Amino acid sequence: MAAPMRRFASFIHHINRSNSLLMSGRSRVICQRCRYLSSLEHHDYDLAVIGGGSGGLACAKEAASYNKKIVVLDYVEPTPNGTQWGLGGTCVNVGCIPKKLMHQASLLGEAIEDSRHYGWKVPTDINHSWEEMVEAVQNHVRSLNWGHRVQLKDKRVEYLNAKGTFVDEHTVKAVMRNGDERTLTAGNIVLATGMRPRYPTNVPGAVEHSMTSDDLFSLTKSPGKTLVIGGSYVALECAGFLKGLDLPVTVMVRSICLRGFDQQMAGLVTGYMEDTGIEFLWQSTPKSLERNNDGTISVRWSDCRGHEEMDTFDTVLFAIGRDPQTTKLGLENTSVKLHSNGKILGRNEQSSVPHIYAIGDILEGCNELTPVAIKAGKLLAHRLFGGRSEVMDYEKVATTVFTPxxxxxxxxxxxxxxxxxxxxxxxxxxxxxxxxxxxxxxxxxxxxxxxxxxxxxxxxxxxxxxxxxxxxxxxxxxxxxxxxxxxxxxxxxxxxxxxxxxxxxxxxxxxxxxxxxxxxxxxx
Structure with missing residues (x-):
């Protein structure tokens, strides 16, 4: 019995010595690194994309070409007016696509007028149907929504109509539309949640009695006499096509239009808009909005002289800027660093956490343009899974403001x-x-x-x-x-x-x- 007992004592001594080594700093680091490497091998997905807009979808579909396991989470928070939409993000649903189609509708109206000079005998009582236009535009948008879902399925990318938030740096909680929850892990996570229109916080009645471009493109009845507040490209584009559809439009501008663009060109754009009959209230700021019994909205504002003015409109549309959608992602559970404006800080789309990336409008320094997000998303997928090194070049990117x-x-x-x-x-x-x-x-x-x-x-x-x-x-x-x-x-x-x-x-x-x-x- 002596020999077996000696062997047992030796075994106990070996275990105690191993435990002692594991408590050392170097051993703890090695152990943690082993656990990290081990965890990488057991993730549910190679890539999780939070945000189903143009950039996120492009990244997911490109990554899928490398036979990786991909999941896309996309959920649209309803606007204060209750407007929601399908897969595809801002561009497809409430941005580039419906905007350009409505811009085209207004140009067709101009073409009808021009055609009289070219010999076309056009009746004088031609009218535009807002309802028919919106139905046609939304039918096209819905076809794009469906097309994106089909493409994801064809490429074997899992799609969850769910809100994604970080539990930790590799773990995401997905909350489905019906409230069901699911937890998933991913080796790489791409954030592509984009931006949403901003409401003023100091104007009583603004949220309750106005809308943004998120609501305009699916509005079931004509907006009628419209006040557009803001000098952004969204403000000018919306005001432009509304006027082209023969609706009375006023634009209220606090300071300048098209900030960040060449200001001589901006002046030419707004000058032409004024010539078409759009009224501009320069250096004016809204003070309050109030709904009247007949459904109209009384707006009070102050001008550059400090005088308070008031007028009544059928619709008030705020286009004063957009905010990055980063506050509800659970980033406090990660080490991802944000700029003071709420955008994600990073280089070559990589955040301060090596396996967490950001593409599109939520990335600081990125051009807020759909083609930029798409290209950046594709290049990122190639770097992650294709062994390629090309990075997105954000310089010399062309764009167009679709004003009249x-x-x-x-x-x-x-x-x-x-x-x-x-x-x-x-x-x-x-x-x-x-x-x-x-x-x-x-x-x-x-x-x-x-x-x-x-x-x-x-x-x-x-x-x-x-x-x-x-x-x-x-x-x-x-x-x-x-x-x-x-x-x-x-x-x-x-x-x-x-x-x-x-x-x-x-x-x-x-x-x-x-x-x-x-x-x-x-x-x-």
Whole structure:
């Protein structure tokens, strides 16, 4: 019995010695690292995406091409007016898609008027049906919602109509629409929850008696006489197509319009809108909103002189900015760092937690544009699972404001160029122009304008290109490729234009601001 007892005592001594080693700092680190590596091997999913907008869906679908196990969580919080929508995020449901379709509806109204000058015998009693337009637009939106669900299923991406919040840095609690809960873990987590319109916190009645763009595009009856509050691109786009649909529109602006855009171009955009009959209340701020017995809304505001004014509207729409949707994600249970504006801080979409990423509007420093989120999401998926290294380039991204007279831009504004370079180091070419289509219809072209901001020396590399005019969005896309490739003014000027088009006016630029010459084009 002595030998077995000795072996038992030796075994006990070995266990005690191992426990002692495990209590050492180095052993604890090794143990924790082992547990971490072990946990990575047992996650439910390789990737969990919280947010079913354009960026999140693009990332999930691209990641699925690497035969990874992916889940997408998407849930839409109802607006104060109770508006909800399906899969696809802001762009599909309450942004780019319905906005552009309603912009097109307003352009068709302008085309009807123009057609009379071209010999079309158009009846004078033509009216627009808001209800039929909204039904058609929403039918298209619903088809996109369905299409996204089908694509996820085809790519074997699991979709949960659920609200996702962090339990810890690898664990997410999913709360379904019916209240059921489910806990899941993922090796990588991508946040793509986007932004939602902001309501003012200091205006009595604002939340109760107004709406935002989240409500407008599915509104079942015409908004009638509308007050749009804000100077954002959303405010101007909505005001523009409402006026184009023959509705009375007023825009209330606290300071400037299109903050962050070239302000000379912004002035041309709003100048044209004023010419179409949109009233602007400049340097004015709302004080209160009150619902009347007949359903109209009385709005009180103060102007730049401090005088209080009041008017009655059928609809009040706030478009004063958007807030990132990060406050309800349970980020306090992680080490993810936020900017003071609520956006996620990160580099190359990676947050302060290595396996937690952010794409789209909630990422600080990201252009708040759908194509940017889509491209960033795809590139991230390739880096995570495809062994690739390409990162998103947020510089020289083109965009367009779809106001009645569109504004397309790529690169630096004049203000930013002056701030980044010395003003004497810049050469700015510019020209007013008249679209040929405007001539027979006798339409004003006073605000149709092009500007190229260039370095003054050498080949004169173009830093920024701006155009206000019809179809500016279609025009700026091709030039965006050239700007991305570092095109110079000399290369631009040596290009032969397509005649007669608005786009050719860009390659005909030859007058500089420095010269003081009249930039008005008088002929072809």
């Amino acid at each position: 007279l569109e504004y397309g831009t790529v690169g630096l504004s004049e203000e930013d160029a002056i701030q980044r370079y010395q003003e004497d180091d810049l050469e700015i070419y510019h020209a007013f122009y008249k679209p040929l289509e405007y001539s027979v219809a006798d339409r004003s072209s006073d605000q149709c304008y092009i500007k190229a901001i260039c370095l003054r020396e050498g080949e004169q590399r173009i830093l920024g290109l701006h155009i206000v005019g019809p179809n500016a969005g279609e025009i700026i896309q091709g030039f965006a490729v050239a700007i991305k490739c570092g095109v110079s003014y000399r290369q631009l000027a040596s290009t032969v234009g397509v005649h007669p088009t608005c786009a050719e006016e860009l390659v005909k630029l030859h007058i500089t601001k420095r010269s003081g010459l009249d930039p008005t084009v008088t002929g072809c």
